[in-house]
Amino acid sequence: MTPAVTTVVVAVAFAMAAWSLVLAARNKLPGRLTLGGLAVVELALLVQLAVAIVLLAQGHQVPQFWTFLGYLVASLIVVPVGAVWALSERTRWSSVVLAVACVVVPILVLRLNQIWGGSA
Amino acid sequence: MPETRERRATRSGFGRVLVAVYGIFALSASARAGVQIATKFSEAPLAFSLSALAAVIYIVATVSLALDGDVWRRLAFAACGTEFVGVLVIGTYSLLDRVAFPEATVWSDYGQGYGYVPAVLPLVGLFWLYYTRMRVRNVKS
Structure with missing residues (x-):
């Protein structure tokens, strides 16, 4: 939906x-x-x-709207929830939990973009 | 040499990562099953019911691994065990009967759509439950 933002999210998350x-x-x-x-x-x-x-308000149609909403919400909560879970017990595994959260974000965002474009 | 019986919480150390991965699967399986059942249940009732079952098992596994105590440990064991049997049975079933599984569920094709993580995860869970079990340990005084 916004190639520039998608690129930033995927690159920084990885x-x-x-x-x-x-x-x-x-x-x-x-x-x-x-x-x-x-x-x-x-x-x-x-x-x-x-x-x-903004784009939805302007009339962009998403064929699978509820699926889109699910991925949108998930993409927003993964990092904060992952960070809280990771840092509530500070060991080296905290960093691994953060890595897991950071791998999941690009997956969600790429799926989000496919659904936005109606190609999935 | 005095003996102590000790056990590690399943949510500690590596368990932190395990619970996180289970949580992600609980979330994605629930969302997927929810959308499938809400929008097109009649297309593949069997597959979508099994999707919902998988989602429930992931939620139970996540919660029981994240909490500490005998009952939670047993529940986690049951959830991981059921999950492993489920991924094997449904994985095989989905390969044999394509018509019943027109759209992928979490466990179709042994979890291929999720990088086979669903097939490996229950084994890791069971291993972790075994690894953190009650152990008699000699304590040097």
């Missing part, structure tokens, strides 16, 4: 996933830099939400 795995491998806890990266991902997802709302 970069954050890789970074989180590096942290886990080096037995380090996620710090401010990691949380900042996650914030960028979430911010981009919120921009995507705003764009979707």
Whole structure:
């Protein structure tokens, strides 16, 4: 729906996933830099939400609207919920949980784009 | 040397990751089953009912692995066991009877649509329950 925002979300999310795995491998806890990266991902997802709302208000039709809504909501909650779960017990596994959340986001966003375009 | 009987919480350490992955599957299976049943249940009632069953099992597994205690541990064991049997039976069934499964469910083709994670996840869950079980440990004083 917005190639620029999609590219940012996918690129930053994958970069954050890789970074989180590096942290886990080096037995380090996620710090401010990691949380900042996650914030960028979430911010981009919120921009995507705003764009979707504007385009829908302008009359864009999504064939499978409820499926679209499901993916939209899921894409927005994965990072915050994942971060809370990851940081409520701070071990190297916190970083792995964050990596999992960061891998899921691009999957959701790419599916979201397919559904938006009606190709799935 | 004194002995202690100890057990690790299933939600701790690696369990954190396991619960997260289960949570993602609980969410996606529920959403998928919900949409399938709400919009086109009559197209494939069997497949979509099984989708809903899978969703319930994922929710039970997520919650029971995230909580600590004997009952939760047993429930988690039952959920992971059922899940493993389910993915094998439904995976095989979906390959043999394409008509009954016109659209993929989480467990169709052994979870191929989800990178076979659904086939591996219950084994990891069962392993983790075994790994964190009650153990008698010698404590050096």
